[in-house]
Amino acid sequence: MAVQRQDRKFVDISLSFLRNPVSNDILLIRNENAIKTSIKNLIFTQNGERFFNPDIGSQIRSALFELNDSITDIKIERTIRNALENYEPRIQVISVNSTYEDDSNSCNVEIQYNILGSEVVPQNLKFVLQSTKA
DSSP, X not given: OOOOOOOOOOEEEOTTOOBOTTTOSXXXXXXXXXXXXXXXXXXXXXXXXXXXXXXXXXXXXXXXXXXXXXXXXXXXXXXXXXXXXXXXXXXXXXXXXXXXXXXTTEEEEEXXXXXXXXXXXXXXXXXXXEOOOO
């Protein structure tokens, strides 16, 4: 008898804390969207921000204040890859690419990854990193 494999399911709460109009519970995000939200939260969390778990996060903010060159792009890519490999066990990182934009003082980031234990196609996540100088 053949063993049938089931896809893993992932559920998380929405950080908007909006309510479901039918059940009046907090909205849930599921599967691929839950993992995308988790990845963004992990990258945007500075090491030391989470009480009782100061190692979780990345040092991405410090890289945004450095001079724009190819070394900065490499540092950003390595920082993101290390954070994901160390703290997001549900994925396997395929690639991390960053491109610094001189005009807007921002960095475009694209992450491609596989969700472990799931039959979905490789996922792409794109976002922009910007320094928040006041």
